[in-house]
Amino acid sequence: MNRPIRTVSIFCMFLFLALMVNVTYLQFWHAEELNTDPANARVAEAAFSRERGVIIAGEGRDQATLARSTEIDDQYKYLRVYPQPLKYANVTGYLTLGTQTGIERSQNTVLSGEDPRLFVTRLIDLAQNQSNKGGNVLLTLDPQVQEAAYDALLSTVGPDGEGSVVAIEPKTGRVLAMVSLPSYDPNDLATHDFAASREAYNRLDSDEQEPLVNRAIQTRLFPGSTFKVVTASAAIENGLYTADDDVPAGATWQTPGTTGSSNVIDNEGRFLCNPEQVSFATAMAQSCNTAFAKMAVELGPEAMREQAEAFGFNSEYLLDLSPQVESVYPTGVEGPDGETVELNDAQTAQTGFGQFEVQATPLQMAMVVSALANRGTLMRPYLVEEVQDADYSTLEQTEPDELRDAVSPSTADQVTDLMLETVNNGTAFPAQIPGVSVAGKTGTAQRGVEGQPPYGWFVSFAPAEDAEVAVAVMIQEAPGKEIAGGQLGGPIAKAVMEAVLDD
Structure with a gap:
């Protein structure tokens, strides 16, 4: 060569x-x-053209299909359909070409059939020369409870209102209901008319009410007086008081180290809080701001923060739905030289009743009362009950996961007694259910903006002695109505608890 x-x-x-x-x-x-x-694009189009698994909730005759794929005569072969869009949109999310949100996103590999647990199914489909089918996802949501929560919240805040409801099974962490308003129709986004889909997305994305936001896990607000159950837990857990003690209160209190009327804490006209000493039961039942502000200062910011974090603040905990925001108990504030310094007494006092920079999601407040209902043990909340193959055979079932003991059983029992008093003889009376012991707490949180209405909150669980459900209600906007946690949130929580107890 x-x-x-x-x-x-x-x-x-x-x-x-x-x-x-x-x-x-x-x-x-x-x-x-x-x-x-x-x-x-090739992979996205291939997945989009596949028969995707269903998203379902409930059992037996009460089972509901939340998302399914139907055959369609176009190049993509299958169209994603959401039979009950408004009730479940913020949980299921939606599927478009190359985009998923909600459960469609977190469980995408299962629903698309690409999950390793579906390997045998893929082999069988290949041997039979059939297209690859996706697996199914069974959620923990109870359709009857979800419907009760959705209907009650919608009838309360109206079509232009904003709010959320979360219900949890305390012993397991199963999320029984998760509602966010305003909602949207994911079918408008899942259409194969991509121009119409983009137009629908742009309209929803630019809406000032943010319907695409799942307020249960993505909106955090001042929790107001519902946070008093955290303060009470910290006081009892740290040996400061017991539920049978008297606690300092008073008609007003000038926060330590401050001057001027803007730094005076009052009880918004609740005269039973006026004595310098009241029973702990009265302080909780009448929601005495001065009592819990003084309690927080006695405990100090570190003890308050430790208790809040034991309930889940300053962390993420929901693994099968994202994104979520962390609920916050402040870890400090900016000092005069730009450094981070600890909260002072005046700031700590405000945190005692859920103000200053304390922020919580509805899921977080449901976790707080769920831990108390479970005698102090905090369970990880979860939404995915089972992963199934295309023939509905179980591939994996979620096991309850104990996060930690948020408080001791004794502390949980004492706070429960205080919350029982709040329902039986206090501000949370709208949640009373005949023949059922209900523990609850109201919250009406100031926004910190002059002239703006407050946020309404309500947390509860029942039956108090052996709880089957813990509920958190958050009302962000209710046009035409005066927002008060007990008046508006109590009946919603009652409807949700009854749906569980009557099931």
Whole structure:
């Protein structure tokens, strides 16, 4: 072989080797990254053209289909359909070409059939020359409880209102209801008319009421007086008081180190709070701001923060739905030189009744009362009950996960007694259910903006002695109505608890 031919042959050999290395890299080492790249239109279109699994909730005759795929005569073959869109949209999310949200996103590999647990199913489909079917996802939501929560919240805040309801089974952490208003119709986004889908998304995304936001886990507000159950827990857990003690109160209290009327804490006309000493039961039942402000200062910010974090503040805990925001008990404030310093007494006093920079999601406040209902043990909340194959056979079932003991059983029992008094003889009376012991607490939180109405909150659980359900209600906007946690939130919580107890 002459020299030029040999040179060309060697060059071609190197080109061939380079091609083999590149193909090996793309199809082996880099394959997973390419398959999961959202910019990979081929993979996105292939998944979009597959029969996706169903999202279901409930059991037996009460089972509801929340999302399914139906055959359609176009290039994508299947259209995603949401039979009960408004009630479940903020949980299920939606599916469009290359985009998923909610459960559609968190459980995408199962629903699309790509999950390793569906490997055998994929082999069978391949052997039978059938298209790959996705697996199914069974949620913990109870359709009757979800409906009760949705209907009660909607009838209270109206079509232009904003709010959320969360119900949890205290012993397990199963989320029985998760409602967010305003809602939206995911069918408008799942359409194969992509121009119409984009138009629907832009309309929803620019809406000032933010219907695409799941307020149960993505909106955090001042929890107001519902946070007093955290303060009470901290006071009892740290040995400061027992539920049978008298506690300092008073008609008004000038917060330590401050001057001026803007720093005076009062009880908004609740005259039973006026004595300098009241029973702990009266302080909780009448929601005495001065009592809980003084209690927080006695405890100090570190003890208050530790108790809040034991209930889940300053952390994330829901694993099967995202994104979520952390509820906050402040870890400090900016000092005069820009450094972070601890809360002072005046700021700590405000946190005692859920103001200053304390912020909570409805799920977080449901977790607080759920832990108290479970005699102090906080369970991780979860929404996915089972992962199933296409034939509804169980592949994996979620096991309850104990996060921690938020308080001791004794503390939980004492706070429960205080909350029982609040329902039986205090501000939470709208949640009373004949023949059932209900523990509850109201909250009406100031926004901190002059002339703006407050936020309404209500938390409760029942039966108090062996709770089956814990509920948190948050009312952000209720046009045309005076917002008060007990007046508006109590009946909603009652309807949800009754739906569980009557099931």
